[in-house]
Amino acid sequence: MNTHVVDHPLAAVLLTTMRDARSDNATFRAALRRLTHMLVYEAMREAPVDTFDVVTPIATTDGVRLSHPPLLVPVLRAGLGMVEQASSLIPQARVGFVGMARDEDTHLPVPYLESLPADLSGIPVYVLDPMLATGGSMVHTIDLLVARGATDVTAVCVVAAPEGVAALTASGHPVRLVTAAVDEGLNGDAFIVPGLGDAGDRQFGPR
């Protein structure tokens, strides 16, 4: 599986704000929005485009448009903080939703929402979730997408654990990962170390 770490000073500054335990909910959400802009911008770097004639006030030249506008899939709750920024960068994108919450004892995802187009064949899909920890939530989400025919999936995350990267690789799914960081690993509660805490709670307060 291809992993692209967006290694840029401006991204690192925003990630620092998100890691900082003193950042309040609004500060955390603002940093996530701005970092999402950079992550999606990088994730779309190789997106194929069609050319067409565009007429400037002076002459006719080549214009471009995305050949295959993607589907964005925020994973609730934490991915909600990424979708507005991502869809403003890609106004033609459609949006589907998946909701799940990890069981605090088993660390397994418990799904509660699935709102996706029935047929995803030929559509690039960008899954938005700031945290890739054990990988259980992301693999479950990609299971749903692949069952609908998706063959081109990008996981857009802020912080990934090596365990989550390994789980994505082991899933055998057609996925690549774009993330701002790959951290040291997981603690006994399956939280990423050093990580940034619970990305849902840090945006919206505790469940």
Ligand SMILES: O=P(O)(O)OC[C@H]1O[C@H](OP(=O)(O)OP(=O)(O)O)[C@H](O)[C@@H]1O
């Ligand atoms: O890789 P995993 O071990 O599955 O953990 C990652 C998941 O945990 C977080 O969601 P959480 O379950 O806390 O729900 P929330 O977004 O509602 O807080 C996060 O946003 C991911 O979806």
Ligand SMILES: O=c1cc[nH]c(=O)[nH]1
């Ligand atoms: O560190 C972690 C792990 C799972 N989910 C989070 O929000 N943070």
Ligand SMILES: [Mg+2]
């Ligand atoms: Mg959470």
